[in-house]
Amino acid sequence: MELRDLVLLRELDERGSLTAVARALSVTPSAVSQRLRALERTLGLPLTEPVGRGVRLTEPGRLLATGAVEVAAVVASVEARLAAFQGGIAGRIDVAALPSAGVVLLPALLGRLGAEVEVRVHDHDVAEADYAALARDHDLVIGHRMSPEPRRDWQHLRVVDLLREPLDIALPAAHPLAAREAVTPADIAGERWIGVPEGYPFDDLRLAIEAAAGEPFRIVQRMRDNRLVEALVEAGFGMGILPRFSTRPSTGVRLLPLRGVATGRVISALARPEVAERAVVRHALEALRACAAEIAPAPRR
Amino acid sequence: MELRDLVLLRELDERGSLTAVARALSVTPSAVSQRLRALERTLGLPLTEPVGRGVRLTEPGRLLATGAVEVAAVVASVEARLAAFQGGIAGRIDVAALPSAGVVLLPALLGRLGAEVEVRVHDHDVAEADYAALARDHDLVIGHRMSPEPRRDWQHLRVVDLLREPLDIALPAAHPLAAREAVTPADIAGERWIGVPEGYPFDDLRLAIEAAAGEPFRIVQRMRDNRLVEALVEAGFGMGILPRFSTRPSTGVRLLPLRGVATGRVISALARPEVAERAVVRHALEALRACAAEIAPAPRR
DNA sequence: CAGCTCCATGCAGCAACGCTACACAGATGG
DNA sequence: CCATCTGTGTAGCGTTGCTGCATGGAGCTG
Numbered sequence: 001m002e003l004r005d006l007v008l009l010r011e012l013d014e015r016g017s018l019t020a021v022a023r024a025l026s027v028t029p030s031a032v033s034q035r036l037r038a039l040e041r042t043l044g045l046p047l048t049e050p051v052g053r054g055v056r057l058t059e060p061g062r063l064l065a066t067g068a069v070e071v072a073a074v075v076a077s078v079e080a081r082l083a084a085f086q087g088g089i090a091g092r093i094d095v096a097a098l099p100s101a102g103v104v105l106l107p108a109l110l111g112r113l114g115a116e117v118e119v120r121v122h123d124h125d126v127a128e129a130d131y132a133a134l135a136r137d138h139d140l141v142i143g144h145r146m147s148p149e150p151r152r153d154w155q156h157l158r159v160v161d162l163l164r165e166p167l168d169i170a171l172p173a174a175h176p177l178a179a180r181e182a183v184t185p186a187d188i189a190g191e192r193w194i195g196v197p198e199g200y201p202f203d204d205l206r207l208a209i210e211a212a213a214g215e216p217f218r219i220v221q222r223m224r225d226n227r228l229v230e231a232l233v234e235a236g237f238g239m240g241i242l243p244r245f246s247t248r249p250s251t252g253v254r255l256l257p258l259r260g261v262a263t264g265r266v267i268s269a270l271a272r273p274e275v276a277e278r279a280v281v282r283h284a285l286e287a288l289r290a291c292a293a294e295i296a297p298a299p300r301r
Numbered sequence: 302m303e304l305r306d307l308v309l310l311r312e313l314d315e316r317g318s319l320t321a322v323a324r325a326l327s328v329t330p331s332a333v334s335q336r337l338r339a340l341e342r343t344l345g346l347p348l349t350e351p352v353g354r355g356v357r358l359t360e361p362g363r364l365l366a367t368g369a370v371e372v373a374a375v376v377a378s379v380e381a382r383l384a385a386f387q388g389g390i391a392g393r394i395d396v397a398a399l400p401s402a403g404v405v406l407l408p409a410l411l412g413r414l415g416a417e418v419e420v421r422v423h424d425h426d427v428a429e430a431d432y433a434a435l436a437r438d439h440d441l442v443i444g445h446r447m448s449p450e451p452r453r454d455w456q457h458l459r460v461v462d463l464l465r466e467p468l469d470i471a472l473p474a475a476h477p478l479a480a481r482e483a484v485t486p487a488d489i490a491g492e493r494w495i496g497v498p499e500g501y502p503f504d505d506l507r508l509a510i511e512a513a514a515g516e517p518f519r520i521v522q523r524m525r526d527n528r529l530v531e532a533l534v535e536a537g538f539g540m541g542i543l544p545r546f547s548t549r550p551s552t553g554v555r556l557l558p559l560r561g562v563a564t565g566r567v568i569s570a571l572a573r574p575e576v577a578e579r580a581v582v583r584h585a586l587e588a589l590r591a592c593a594a595e596i597a598p599a600p601r602r
Numbered sequence: 603c604a605g606c607t608c609c610a611t612g613c614a615g616c617a618a619c620g621c622t623a624c625a626c627a628g629a630t631g632g
Numbered sequence: 633c634c635a636t637c638t639g640t641g642t643a644g645c646g647t648t649g650c651t652g653c654a655t656g657g658a659g660c661t662g
Contacts, residue, residue, distance in 0.1 A: 001376070002303050018639060031621055033640055038620090045386050053629040053638035060386040067379030074375050075302070078368030085346055085361040319610060332650055334611055339649090354609045354658040605661085612655080619648075629638070 003075065005039045006068035008032065009047065009057075010274075013065035014136055017054050024137070069156070072274030083279035090116040091280040096134045097142040099123045100226050101267045104246045105142060105162065108291035109284070117280055125224065128201065131270055132157060139281050141270040142288075146201045148266065158276035160269045160285055162292035165246065167205060167263040168255035170230065171239040175254070182257040185213035192238030193217035194229050201265070202241045208261050245295050267292070304376065306340045307369035309333065310348065310358075311575075314366035315437050318355050325438070370457070373575030384580035391417040392581040397435045398443040400424045401527050402568045405547045406443060406463065409592035410585070418581055426525065429502065432571055433458060440582050442571040443589075447502045449567065459577035461570045461586055463593035466547065468506060468564040469556035471531065472540040476555070483558040486514035493539030494518035495530045502566070503542045509562050546596050568593070 011021040018036070022029040040047050047061035057065060083089055097106055102123060110119055124134055131143040132153045142162075145151055150159045169183050177183055188209070195217070196202045210216045220238050223229060226247065229240045234252035243265065244255055269288055275281055312322040319337070323330040341348050348362035358366060384390060398407055403424060411420055425435055432444040433454045443463075446452055451460045470484050478484055489510070496518075497503045511517045521539050524530060527548065530541045535553035544566065545556055570589050576582055 001380070002305065004303065019637085027620095028622060029639070030623085030641085034620075037640090043383065043387070045383065048639095050628095050639080055639070060383055063382055063386075064379065067375075067382065071372065071375050071379060074368075074372050078365065078372060079302070081364055081368065082344065082346065082361055085364075086344070318608095320608080328649095329651060330610065331612085331652080335649075338611085349610095351610080351657090354607095356610070603662100607658100607660080609658080610656090613653090615651090617648105617650080619646105621646080622644090624642090626641080627639090630636085632633100632635090 001039070001042070003071070005035060006064070006071055008035060008039075009061065009065040010068040010072065012036075012048070013057055013062060013068075016056070069273055073277050076274050076277035080277060080279035080282060088116065089279050089283045092118045092120060093140060093280050093284055094120050094122065094138045095140045095142065095284075096122045096124050096138040098144055099125055100243060100246050101142050101144050104295065105267070105288060105291055108294070109287055112287040112291060113284060117284065119284070129153065135270045135272055139271060139275050139278070140284060142267065143270060144201075144265045144267045146204065146265055150268075154270060156273070158271045158273050160271075160289065161266055162269055162288055163245065163267040163296055165265055165267055165296070166244045166257060167202070167241050167265060168244050168247075169239055169258050170233045170242040170247070170253050170255055172233055172236045173252050173254055174236065175239070177256070178254040180256060182259050184258070184260045185209045186260075188239060189213035189215040189217075191217055193219045194232045194238045194240035195219050195222045196224060196229075196241075197222050200224070205241055205261070205263060209258070212261050302340070302343070304372070306336060307365070307372055309336060309340075310362065310366040311369040311373065313337075313349070314358055314363060314369075317357070370574055374578050377575050377578035381578055381580035381583060389417065390580050390584045393419045393421060394441060394581050394585055395421050395423065395439045396441045396443065396585075397423045397425050397439040399445055400426055401544060401547050402443050402445050405596065406568070406589060406592055409595065410588055413588040413592060414585060418585065420585070430454065436571045436573055440572060440576050440579070441585060443568065444571060445502075445566045445568045447505065447566055451569070455571060457574070459572045459574050461572075461590065462567055463570055463589055464546065464568040464597055466566055466568055466597070467545045467558060468503070468542050468566060469545050469548075470540055470559050471534045471543040471548070471554050471556055473534055473537045474553050474555055475537065476540070478557070479555040481557060483560050485559070485561045486510045487561075489540060490514035490516040490518075492518055494520045495533045495539045495541035496520050496523045497525060497530075497542075498523050501525070506542055506562070506564060510559070513562050 007025075008021065011024055012018065015021050015024060018032045019029050022032045025032070036047060043060075045060045046058050047064065048055040049058050095106075102121070106121060113119060122138065126134065128143070128145055128151065131141050134141045134143075135157055169188060171178055177187060180187075193206065195206055206217065218238075221232060223232075226242055230242060230247060230250065230253055232238065233240050233242075234250065242253075242255060247253075247255060269285055271281055271285070276285070308326075309322065312325055313319065316322050316325060319333045320330045323333045326333070337348060344361075346361045347359050348365065349356040350359050396407075403422070407422060414420060423439065427435065429444070429446055429452065432442050435442045435444075436458055470489060472479055478488060481488075494507065496507055507518065519539075522533060524533075527543055531543060531548060531551065531554055533539065534541050534543075535551065543556060548554075548556060570586055572582055572586070577586070
C-alpha cells in the first residue's frame, strides 16, 4: 500500500467515478482501474462494486478512503514542518472565492501574502450547496452561509469562520428614511424592492422581513450581482439588501442596520483536511484570519 | 514522497548507517543510497551528511524521520481497521523475550492466541539497555526493568507494563528460616549466596541488602540462569534471589518475601509505535495484558 | 604508515512496474 | 435504438528501481 493508492481511494470516495478520478489525477481511466485492482489483490479485499454503469466503494473501500484522508493529513503536516528548511513558505495556491465575499478579503489577502506565494484566484458564484464540490478542485474556498452553524455537508472539510457580516438595508441617500440609524420591517414594508432571483439566500431574508411586517414588498427587479443592486438603489428604483463590509462606501447609497429580524452571513474559508495541513495553505488561512480581524472582530470558533 | 521512502528515513534514523538499513530491508546499500538521493532531489533538501566513513541525518532528515513514524503509525492503524474484513486477526508476529519473563507469560500467551496468529519466539538474555535495540528487529519485546519508571531510552517506544513481580529470597526448604513468612536483611546477613554476575540487575539488589544489613554475603557462585540458581539453592549451597511468579513451585525451595528493602521488577512489552498499531500486535498486547492479570493485579498505567 | 576493513557512492545493465492507446461490453437516456 | 456514458482488458512501451561491480575515502591495526 502506497500513498499513490490512498489518494486514489480518497478521490474516488469524493468524486464517485473512476473517470472523474482519472480526470482529476490527469491519467487514463484504465490506469485508475488497474491500480485499483492491483490494490484489491494485495489486500485481498474488494474495494469497489459495480452499480449501474459505474462503481461505488464497498465498506472496506470506504474505510480505506477515510483512512486515506488521515494519512494524507499527517503526510502534509510533516511536509509542512520541512517547509522551514525549503526557503520558508512558498508555492502556489488555488483559491475559489464567492465574488461578494472575495471583494473585500482577496485584496487584503494578496497584500498580506508576500510575493513568495502565488495566489491563483477563481471566482465562482455558486449556491451554498456547491462549495463542498469546489473544495475538491481548489486548495481554499471562500464562501458564505446564512446560518450561524456550519452546513452539514461541510462536515469532512476544515472550516475556518472568518467574518460575521451583517446584511443591511440599502436605500437611496435621498430616501426619507436615510437619515435614520436603523430600520425595522414595519418601516420599510410595502416599499419598492431590488431583489435577487428566487431561491437565492438573500431572498430568504426578504421573505423573513415580509413575514415580520405582514406586508410584501413591490419587487421591481431581481438580479444576482450586488453591484447592480447597488446601482439601481442609488438611482432611486427601490431598496434592497447589501452586505455591510463588502459594499464599497458610496455617497448615493445608505446602508442601515435592520432591527427585528436576524440577519447576517458568515464568511468562511473551506479546505480539505489534508490540504489544510500544507504549509502554504496554513499560512494563507492565518493571513485570511488576520485580514478578517482588521475588518471586524472574529466570530466564535 | 512515498511510504517506501519514509520507512527508509525511519530505519536510517534508528540504525544509523545505510548498510544497516539495507540489511534490514533486504536490499543493496546502493539501492538505499540511490533512493535517498532521489528523495533529496525532489525535496530540494540534503537529508544526510557524511561523517567519518558513514553518514548521519541532517536536521531536516531527522525531522522527516520522526514524521515517518507518525505516518507509519496512522497507516498501520488504518490497515488494522481493515483487518476485520480480512478474516479477522491473523498473521505472524515476532516476539523477543527475556527468558525469565517469558517463562510464565509466553505459554499463557500462546494458549490465549488462537491458531490464527503464528507467534515466533526468540529468547534473548540481554541487558536492560539493549531492549530498545531488540525492538528494532522484532514486533514485540518482553523485557523487564528494576525501576518503577520506564527507562529514558524507551521514550520512542510503546511501553505496556504487564506485571510488577516481587523478587523473593530463595532458600533451601531445610534451612532454619524456611518456616518464616518473610525475612529481613538482618535475618540473612552473612549467609552463603548464589548470585549473578556483577553488573546484572539482581546484583544491585544484593548490594542493597548488604548495605541494609551492614554485612556482606559469602558469595559461593555467580550464574546467569535462574534455574541454575534454583537448583543450587535447592541443593543447599546457599540462598539467592528469584522472581516470585517466574519461579516454578518446588518442594525443595522456599521463596520468602524480603522486608525492609524495596524489591521487584516490572515486566513490560515494548514495540515500535507504528508496529504497535498493527492489528495482530494490538491483539497480542491485549492478550498479554490478560495473561498478566491472571497472574497478578495490573501495575499502574 | 602501510594494509585491511568497512562504508557510501557511481555506473551499467536488466527486470518489473505502471502508464498510454485502443478495443470492447454493459447500462443509460433521449 | 442509437449515442454516449460507464468500467475493463490487452498490447506495447517508457520509466523506475533494483542488482552487481568498481571506486574512493575514513578508520582501525600491527
